[in-house]
């Protein structure tokens with residue numbers, strides 16, 4: 001690759017914040033809510049013009065279970081709050097009636113999981129209104145593109161948007177970019193997902209007047225994990241890192257072609273009652289890059305006690321497993337004031353497939369946002385104080 005030198009120039013200071021949340025997906029929404037609720041002056045920076053990330057713009061509209069599949073609720077706090085918010089205006093598939101009613105029995109809860117399918121557009125507006133009500137400043141259409149550090153702390157983030165390039169002074173940062181962008185930009189050690197992503201092409205259409213999702217390119221099965229699901233039909237043999245601009249463009253182009261292919265395969269053509277209504281407007285990548293955390297969570301940590309647990313998550317793939325999420329899996333040794341949330345926390349490749357889903361992103365988002373409001377040095381933070389704050393906010397920490 002050829003390189004050219006960019007001339008140093010003075011750039012405007014956009015503002016100074018206690019907490020900057022980078023990325024407005026589910027993890028970023030949860031983190032921003034947690035940070036503002038703990039008194040932090042909070043800015044959420046999002047490169048698209050809507051909230052929700054993969055869950056809304058990526059059309060992944062299934063809020064996977066916050067229960068263990070054995071009738072027990074696992075994730076609480078903002079994870080449950082966002083699930084309820086996603087269906088607050090009444091549009092939903094798979095309404096979890098037994099879980100939302102107080103007098104339901106274990107038997108009833110065993111018949112359905114505590115999950116929902118939501119309307120993406122509704123959820124992105126409701127989430128935006130919630131953040132604004134709670135004094136989170138949102139800056140849309142803005143990419144964080146550089147970070148400056150001193151003594152292992154990021155003190156300035158550089159952003160680019162319609163106004164050009166500007167800078168933000170920060171006390172602490174939540175990296176909810178999905179791809180550990182802040183860790184990478186600040187020069188911290190990161191790890192890429194070894195296998196790369198399969199091609200996905202989820203889209204919505206109407207079929208005989210019925211509005212429905214088509215989850216094309218369903219999901220991947222890790223090589224070394226015994227999995228009883230039917231193997232997914234691959235749309236392409238190509239794998240995508242999700243970390244290269246040109247590659248992401250090609251991935252989206254291939255995905256668009258697959259949508260059209262799938263839609264026209266029925267032979268009905270475009271007519272009343274049969275049309276594509278929504279396609280994803282961001283690339284549908286699952287696992288890309290994560291920081292090398294102080295701790296790296298693995299699938300074998302099922303039902304393991306972690307003294308520094310900041311919340312509980314279940315395994316969407318099978319009933320039974322429950323994981324305590326150690327605080328150490330959210331930050332690394334290289335940066336004191338940057339914390340990960342969502343699909344870029346520190347876990348092994350196998351565990352990644354468990355933690356990347358919406359409920360887990362809310363759990364880690366809430367923990368990261370709360371920690372970021374409390375400290376700008378996560379290694380020095382009194383974890384007991386953080387845990388007390390999370391418990392007060394409804395989070396259950398241990399199994």
Ligand SMILES: Cc1cc2nc3c(=O)[nH]c(=O)nc-3n(C[C@H](O)[C@H](O)[C@H](O)COP(=O)(O)OP(=O)(O)OC[C@H]3O[C@@H](n4cnc5c(N)ncnc54)[C@H](O)[C@@H]3O)c2cc1C
Nearest residue numbers: 023025026027047053054143144177178200284342343358
């Ligand atoms: C095809 C597919 C199917 C899936 N199925 C399900 C499912 O059925 N149920 C489920 O629960 N989960 C599912 N998942 C996983 C889940 O949707 C995501 O992993 C989860 O929503 C990720 O949330 P997040 O907030 O961590 O990241 P993201 O949703 O990726 O959000 C990151 C946000 O950060 C923004 N951003 C990124 N970089 C920058 C930057 N430098 N500056 C500013 N903003 C930035 C992005 O625009 C984005 O909005 C699926 C994923 C895929 C791809």
